[in-house]
Amino acid sequence: MATKKIIFSPDAPAPIGPYNQAVMVNETLYVSGQIAFELAASGDIQAETRQVMENIGAILKVAELGFGNVVKATIFVKDLNNFGAINEVYGSFFTADPPARETVEVARLPKDVNVEISVIAVQ
Template sequence: MAHTIINSQNAPAPIGPYSQATMANGTLYVSGQIPLHPQTGELVSSSIEDETHQVMKNLEAILTEAGMDFSNVLKCSIFVKDMNNFGRINEIYGSYFTSNPPARETVEVSRLPKDVNVEISCIAFK
């Protein structure tokens, strides 16, 4: 099966041996995004709301590079360091899906890359 690597200059460069996203047969698989600012490479960590917005902006940049937007998203996976932040994360996350939100799971984990508080990946279809 042929697939295409998707990379956006408007999202952080991968910090390991992976691509920002891959597309196969119209389905886009977006790697987990953390709250790294794409231009500065600095973590956004002023609040869980700001972290979540940055994660969503990073996802949006990759979706845009693939010719998609949040309406194309079929499923998201949210990884959180502290489930007590779920309500605040959910409020920001929900603002990006104004109609027909995708399927999703949210999982509390003990640790995330660069010790961030939230990471989100998604699958989208064109």
């Protein structure tokens, strides 16, 4: 029987809708898309991406996991011209064996942010 546990970090933004920051099912952690709405208007896509990754790191930590446990990531970006800058910051969080990933350009993201990232991690 699957066990389900809600994961919450006070060091990442609280959900803005009917969802949780993350849910652990058995040994798999599903982290909801993370954003950095406080930095979205700054125009600094690298700072925004760094904050998103730090939010993910805070959630992983509560689940007693780290970036080395991430097996899948999804990046949603408002302007694919920012791919290189996002990729540079994103890549700095994975020192070896980065996860599988897709990057998708979208018309709009919550709170008008420029990037949103979700991950799946395993113990």
